[in-house]
Amino acid sequence: MAVKRVAVIGAGAAGLCSVRHLSASPDLFSVVCFELSSxxxxxxxxxxxTGNDKNGLPIQSSMYKNLRTNLPKEVMAFPHFPFKTSLPSYITHESVLEYLKSYTDHYNLHKHIKLNTMVTTVKSRPCDGDKEFWDISYCAVDDQSNVHREEFDAVMVCNGHYSLPLYPTIPGMESFQGQVIHSHNYRSPEMFRDKRVVCLGAAASGQDIAIDVSREAKMVCLSHNKPPLQTYLPDNVQQKPGIRELGANSVTFNNGDEVQIDVLLLCTGYHYHFPFLSADCQVQISDERITPLYKHLIHIDHPTMAFIGIPKTICPFPQFDVQVRFFLSSLSGKFKLPSGEEMRRDTESDFERRLAVGFPPRYAHVLGPRQWEYNDELAELAGVELIPRVVQNLYDYVHETRVKDIVHYKDINYKLVDSETFRNSVKES
Known part of the structure; x- marks a missing residue:
């Protein structure tokens, strides 16, 4: 088999994992990774x-200063590449970045990565039979008029989905005189000192940001439409239902309560965004559902294109690893994909099952408890090792501790004992 030339878009965790596995099989693949940042x-x-960088491009990162992971490092690691044991279980964003740089160094990935490089266009170019080429146009971020083009046999899209904020439509928003900020642009609680803040949205990041803000804010309302969280909260944090409307300096919740506020902090998530894909890539995004993707991953009509890291509410790095190896197994011919019609039926069946249990269409790629069955299915189809069951066991245990006390659950350290079991201990002061 001729060596396939593969383009990887993005050098975050998903992109680095892709480059690591592609570069490990030089007899099968050659790889070029394009990364926007330095x-x-x-x-x-x-x-x-926040806003735009020195080259006029939108800031990609949504990290805030005090962020610590909401999963322990023991479940976050890529297979066979653990985090430093000297670190606590819940680590800072600095420690995660150091880990990813160490992963890059260990597997000698830098030589495959073009930094400060923006992909401008990805075009499909059909050839004889089933063969397809991909034309990738790119430029240096500081010289965007000088565009280069290269040809590839396959494309792995790894640009993440935590950079384009999703802003909800709220009645009265245009007349609200307070500050409106999306969590994408949240950096530190000091900016809200002595202010009255509503955090809209209570997914994991919304909960964590509300607690972080409460260190400095006068009052924090955690507004959401979920059942009330059964957890200890700081004295200045209270739960409220979703927002009915905004006044000039107030918010009215769905239960009729009206509260005077200074800041509306939107923890309302992000859009999937692939601005570089041309129309002939035939990728559609409707209500946060990307189609047509087999297993949330492989383009059904262009099976040499994969999207790594699309699912939400997951244990990310181990899943990226399984997704990458599944795609490369199909690309190498080790695993033969079903027919286009079979893949389409499988995808629609998955979507219909979600709707049947009451999920809205925008939850098309939310996995949650389904992630383990999904991971195992990919691994078994591709003939690669399963994620050790201890990862699921600890992940599920952490979820149970979190929902009981979102303020203190990160004070616990964990240790993996074997492929099934773990133990824990309270962090020493």
Whole structure:
């Protein structure tokens, strides 16, 4: 088999994992990775800056200064590449970035990565039979008029989905005189000192940011439409239902309560965004559902294109590893994909099952408890090792401890004992 030339877009965790496995099989693949920023690590690169960077490009990272992971490092690691044992279980964004840079160094990935490089266009170019080429146009971020083009046999899209904020439509937003900020641009609690803040959205990051803000804010309302969180909260944090409307300096919640506020902090998530894909790539995004993707991963009509890291509510790095190896198994011919019609039926069946249990369409790629079955299925189809069951066991245990006390659950350290079991201990002061 001729060596396939593969383009990887993005050098965050998913992109680095892709480059690591591609470069490990030089008899099968050659790889070029395109990265917008000046270093690897993607969203884990913290910056005080918001808005646009010095080249006029949007700031990609959504890290805030005090962020610590909401999963323990023991479940976050790529297979066979653990975090330093000297670190606590819940680590800072600096430690995650250091880990990704160490991963890059260990597997000698830098030689495959073009930093400060923006992919401008990805075009599909069909050839004889089933063969397809991909034309990738790119430029240096500081010289965007000088565009280069290269040809590839396959494309792995790894640009993440935590950089383009999703802003909800709220009645009265245009007349609200307070500050409106998306969590993408949140950096430190000091900016809200002595202010009255509503955090809209109570997914994991919304909960963590509300607690972080409460260190400095006068009052924090955690507004959401979920059942009330059964957890200890700081004295200045209270739960409220979703927002009915905004006044000039107030918010009215769905239960009719009206509260005077200074800041509306939107922890409302992000859009999937692939601005470099041309129309002939035939990728559609509707209500945060990307189609047509087999197993949330492989383009059904262009099976030499993969999207790594699309699922939400997951244990990310181990899943990226399984997804990458599944795609490369199909690309090398080790695993034969089903027919296009079979893949389409599988995809629609998965979507219909979600709707049947009450999920809205925008939850098309949310996995949650389904992630383990999904990971195992990919691994078994591709003939690669399963993620050790201890990862699921600890992940599920952490979820149970978190929902009971979102303020203190990160004070616990964990140690993996074997492929099934773990033990824990309270962090020493």
């Amino acid at each position: 270093t690897v690590g993607g969203t884990w690169n913290y910056t005080d800056n």
